[in-house]
Amino acid sequence: MTTATAWGEDHFVAGNLALDFANTVYRRWPEPGADLFTGPDTFAAWLARAGLLPESPRGSATEAALAEARTLRALLWTVFDAHREGRTIPADAFAGLLDTARRSVTDLTVHADGSARPRGPRGALAVVALNGVALALDPPPQGVRACDRCGWFFIDSSRGRRRRWCSMKTCGNQAKAARYRSSRP
Template sequence: MSAPKSIATLRLDGGVLCLDFINTIDNRKKISTCDYLNNFKELLQWYAHTGALSPKIIHTLERLAKDYPQKAAIVFEKSIVLRELLHRLFAAFMSGKNPVATDLVQFNSYIGEAYANIEMAWQAGTGKLHFNAPALEQVYWWLVKSAAELYTSASPAQIKECPACGWIFMDKSRNGSRKWCSMSTCGDVDKVTRNYQRTKRKKP
């Protein structure tokens, strides 16, 4: 029996924050699948799992969500809309196609909101971008920043979709030959399946 799926055991195979966020659907090749994110609290748990936000910021957002539960619910829904929007944008990106015009307009509205709230800080002799006030919307602002940076710096050949589960990942291998989100999961399943099919064909 396989272990129950949870955020704590969720693999981070995307290689980039925004791609890991897209991959919070367990298997995009199946109609019935596990969604790891069902509310704002679980979204913060995912951030803690990735290490993308500090415990201090997460604690602040937890307090804000408790004080403003309706707003937290709206922000969560907007985050999930962003997740599916990013999936469509990167699917088009990988295929070398232009994004759907309405998707681009929608993403630009996210960019406008996020970058209106970003500022430069100077820490330990270097500049660092951060959001200028604690806000529940930070949970999708960071994802917008990650996606915009990846979308404008990567080549289509670097972003790939796992043929087994539909997860999207950045291929950082030296020769660009990575095929699976993870060789220990989808890669192994494919290997076992191919071995079974070969054995089956050999039987009289």
């Protein structure tokens, strides 16, 4: 039996919706960790916690929407890994982001002020994909970085632009504790 992920502030540390979505695995390095989308309900709960959909009743997301979410996450990994490494973004991954947004546009309302409001899980995937496209086309000056320990993506908005971890509370403390233990006989 799998347990549902309780989405909290520790899951939203990237500084961008698409990056937070890409970070929905326990870790990316050194090998992929557990998928935090344990089922459609957990996926729907993430969408609600991210503010994309109101708290929705059980069953609002389907297995098909969950499969699309996992595919979108893999596309985001490809795009942002290329960005982080200074490589050209693979055309097929970028096209996949655009295709996800195009397929789901019927579940999305775009208002005159430019805000987009999803009407369901597929519309929420369109918003995430569009956020990924926007970040890829107009990256922040400090770029997209990845945590030294777990591989989660983030935008380094720290004062000195030297952030190394997704969160000081998790990976930062683990790294410092490991360094302390290794310095003791």
